[in-house]
Amino acid sequence: MSSLIPGEMLAAQVVKVTHPSPSCHIQPVTSYSQFNERYQIHKIPTPRSLGPNEILLKTAAASLCHTDLLVTAGKFPTKLPRTASHEGTGIVQAVGSAVKDFKIGDRVMAGLPKRPCGDCINCKGPENWHQYCQNIEGCIGFLVDGAFAEYLVADSAFSAKVPDDLSLVSAAPLACAGITIWGGIVRAAVPKNGWLAIVGSGGGLGHLGIQMARVKGINVIGIDAPDEGIALSKEAGCEHVFDARKGKEEVVREVQALTNGLGVEAAINVSYHEYHAA
Structure with a gap:
C-alpha cells in the first residue's frame, strides 16, 4: 500500500465509552455502548490490509440516511465503536489482489454489502438480495465501518464507477436512496x-x-x-x-x-x- 496513505484518519463514530470503575481502583475499566448520542470524531488507524476483492477509497462524500439514525438508536446488532454512513463515494487508493474492474484513481460509489457468502438463497436469487445474506460480514455503516471517515474499505463486487459528468457529492446518496x-x-x-x-x-x-x-x-x-x-x-x-x-x-x-x-x-x-x- 502506498506510503502516501496516512497511518491514521478521522472518523465519525457511534462509540463505546470506557471509564474507570468508581468502586475500586484495582477493578478493570468498565465499558458501555453509547447509543442515542451524537457521533464523536476520533482519530483511528487507517485500514492497511485489504481482502482480495476489496478497494480502499479516499472518501470524497458521505451522506446521512434515515437508517443511520436507527443504527445510532441501537436498532441493529451493531458492535461499537462503529464508523457511520452507508452512502459514500471516493477515489480508489489501493486495490485487493483479485480486483480487476477498478484501478487507482477511479471515481467510485461504495457498495453496501461486504463479503456476502454467494451461496444462500438471498445471494443466488431469484432476486439480487446480497445485502440480506445471513452469512454476510456486514453492510458498511451497520456491522462494518462506513463512509464517515477519511478512508473507506468497500467490496468491489458491489461498488460502481461514477461517471465523469456526475459529481461525487450527488452520487453518494444513490448508494442507498437511489x-x-x-x-x-x-x-x-x-x-x-x-x-x-x-x-x-x-x-x-x-x-x-x-x-x-x-x-x-x-x-x-x-x-x-x-x-x-x-x-x-x-x-x-x-x-x-x-x-x-x-x-x-x-x-x-x-x-x-x-x-x-x-x-x-x-x-x-x-x-x-x-x-x-x-
Whole structure:
C-alpha cells in the first residue's frame, strides 16, 4: 500500500465509552455502548490490509440516511465503536489482489454489502438480495465501518464507477436512496409512455424516482402533502403533482381525470405519512 496513505484518519463514530470503575481502583475499566448520542470524531488507524476483492477509497462524500439514525438508536446488532454512513463515494487508493474492474484513481460509489457468502438463497436469487445474506460480514455503516471517515474499505463486487459528468457529492446518496427507488421502478415495470404514481414524491427517494422514471420515458404523477414536498416534486421535473391533503378520494379523482379514466399502471409509496396511500 502506498506510503502516501496516512497511518491514521478521522472518523465519525457511534462509540463505546470506557471509564474507570468508581468502586475500586484495582477493578478493570468498565465499558458501555453509547447509543442515542451524537457521533464523536476520533482519530483511528487507517485500514492497511485489504481482502482480495476489496478497494480502499479516499472518501470524497458521505451522506446521512434515515437508517443511520436507527443504527445510532441501537436498532441493529451493531458492535461499537462503529464508523457511520452507508452512502459514500471516493477515489480508489489501493486495490485487493483479485480486483480487476477498478484501478487507482477511479471515481467510485461504495457498495453496501461486504463479503456476502454467494451461496444462500438471498445471494443466488431469484432476486439480487446480497445485502440480506445471513452469512454476510456486514453492510458498511451497520456491522462494518462506513463512509464517515477519511478512508473507506468497500467490496468491489458491489461498488460502481461514477461517471465523469456526475459529481461525487450527488452520487453518494444513490448508494442507498437511489438504489432503493430504482429497484421499485424496475419492479413496477411501467412501459414507456405509461403512468407511474409516486406517493411521497417530494422526499429523499421520491424526487430521485421522478428523475429516473422520466429518463425511462415514463409519465410520472407526484403525490405529496407538505408544500416543500410539492415544490421539490416540481423542481425534480414532475409535471403533475397532487396534494395528498385533499384526501384519497379527491386525489384518485384527479388521477383518473388526468389519465382519461385509466389510472396508473403502478404506484410506488415511499411515505408513511397518514395522508399518503397508494
